Amino acid sequence: MIITAVDVVRVNVPAYDPPFVWRAGLPGSEPQADGAWLVIHTDAGVSGIAFALRGAMLQDVVDRRIRAELIGRDPIAREFLWERIWELDRIDRFPVFVQGVIDVALWDLAGKAAGMPVYQLLGSYRESLPAYASTVTFGSIEEYLDVADQCLELGYTAIKLHAWGDAHRDARLSEALREHVGPDVALMYDGSAGFDLLDATYLGKALAAADFLWYEEPMREFSVTAYSWLAERVDVPLIVAEVAEGSHMKTADFIATGCAAAVRTSTGLRGGFTGAMRTAHLADAFLLRAEVHGPGVANRHLCMAISNTTYYESLIDSNPARRPSDVDASGDTHAPKLPGVGFEETWIDGPPAALAAALAD
Numbered sequence: 001m002i003i004t005a006v007d008v009v010r011v012n013v014p015a016y017d018p019p020f021v022w023r024a025g026l027p028g029s030e031p032q033a034d035g036a037w038l039v040i041h042t043d044a045g046v047s048g049i050a051f052a053l054r055g056a057m058l059q060d061v062v063d064r065r066i067r068a069e070l071i072g073r074d075p076i077a078r079e080f081l082w083e084r085i086w087e088l089d090r091i092d093r094f095p096v097f098v099q100g101v102i103d104v105a106l107w108d109l110a111g112k113a114a115g116m117p118v119y120q121l122l123g124s125y126r127e128s129l130p131a132y133a134s135t136v137t138f139g140s141i142e143e144y145l146d147v148a149d150q151c152l153e154l155g156y157t158a159i160k161l162h163a164w165g166d167a168h169r170d171a172r173l174s175e176a177l178r179e180h181v182g183p184d185v186a187l188m189y190d191g192s193a194g195f196d197l198l199d200a201t202y203l204g205k206a207l208a209a210a211d212f213l214w215y216e217e218p219m220r221e222f223s224v225t226a227y228s229w230l231a232e233r234v235d236v237p238l239i240v241a242e243v244a245e246g247s248h249m250k251t252a253d254f255i256a257t258g259c260a261a262a263v264r265t266s267t268g269l270r271g272g273f274t275g276a277m278r279t280a281h282l283a284d285a286f287l288l289r290a291e292v293h294g295p296g297v298a299n300r301h302l303c304m305a306i307s308n309t310t311y312y313e314s315l316i317d318s319n320p321a322r323r324p325s326d327v328d329a330s331g332d333t334h335a336p337k338l339p340g341v342g343f344e345e346t347w348i349d350g351p352p353a354a355l356a357a358a359l360a361d
Helices: 055-070 078-092 097-114 118-122 141-153 167-181 197-209 224-233 247-257 272-285 297-305 353-360
Strands: 003-013 033-042 048-052 128-135 158-162 186-190 214-216 238-240 262-265 289-292 312-316 332-334
Touching: 003 055, 003 353, 033 055, 033 097, 033 353, 048 055, 048 097, 055 078, 055 097, 078 097, 078 272, 097 118, 097 272, 118 272, 118 297, 128 141, 128 186, 141 158, 141 167, 158 167, 167 186, 167 197, 197 214, 197 224, 224 238, 224 247, 247 262, 247 272, 262 272, 272 289, 272 297, 289 297, 297 312, 297 332
Parallel strands: 128 158, 128 312, 158 186, 186 214, 214 238, 238 262, 262 289
Antiparallel strands: 003 033, 033 048, 128 332
8 A cells, every 4th residue: 555645624623512621720621623634545545534633733734744754655654654753853843743643544544454443453452441530620629529429320430630730729629539439439630730849749648648549740741850859759659751742752761760650641642553552561661550641532442452551531521420422331441343443433424524525535
C-alpha cells in the first residue's frame, strides 16, 4: 500500500450539554468548536481516520508539513513515520495532539486492512477492564458525596476527584469522601497542575492519611526536580508524566528520579498508539503501572493491550450522574470489536456528511 492523499475534513462540534467546570483557573467544558477528521487514503482503497478537536490547527500543520511527508509512503511503516513526524516537530513545534492524530489514523488504517481491532494488532492482553468514575468539579462536599453514591450505584468501584484547586478545601473533601464511602472503595485525586510545592505537600499528606490510591499531576510537569522533592515529603503514591511533552523520553526522566509510583499514558498526549505503547513498556521495565489517561475508543484499545494498567477512565460530567455507554452496569469497559479503531461504533446514521464524502473519494 501507498498513501495517495491526506485530507482534513472540518466539522462543527456542538457545545457540551450540560456544560461543566474544572478547578479554579481553568476553562470548563468546550463551547461549540471547530473540529476535524484526518483522513489518510491509500491506493488499496483503505482509509484511516482520526479526530482532533482543534480543526484549524490540524489543517495548518497538514497543509504546511504533514501531507507532503506522508504521500507516497507505506502506511504500514508506522515506526518510521512516527520518527519522521518527531523530526519535523523539531522545526515546527507541533501542538502536542498532532502526532497522536496522525498515528491513530495510521493504526486505524492498518486494522481495517487486516480486518482486526487495533488492540489485537497491538497484542491483546484482556477483553475487559474496570472503569473508575472520574468526576468533573462540583459545587460542595455534599454534592460530591451525593455523586459518589450515584457512581457506586451505577457499578463503579473506584472514584477519582477533580476538585477546586484549593489545597485546604480539597483536603477536607478527600477526608470526607473516604469517611463516606468506607475503606474498600479505591479513591484517587487529580490536581490538574493547580499547586506549588508547598500546597501540593499539604494536600498530599491529607490524601495519604485518607488512603488514596494515587495523587495525580498536583503541579505543572515542567520541573521533574519539584516532583522528586514532593515524593520525599508525602507518602501517597504519585502518578506522573501525564501532560509533559516528550512522549516516553520525558517519562523516563520522571522514572529515573524515583518520584513515579506510576505513570500516565494515552493516545492523545503520548504520540498515538506508538508513543503510548513505548511509554507503557518503559514503565513495565521498572515494574511500574502505566495508567491510561482519558476516555474514548482509542484509549479503550490501549487498556486492552497494556498489561500494566488497572483502570479505564470514565468521565462523570453531570449531576445526576450518567454512566457513559462504553461502561456496563458492573462498572467494566470492554474491548472494541470493529476493525481498526472503531470510531464508527458511535455513528448512528453513518459518518458526518463531509467525512462520508471524503471517504468516498
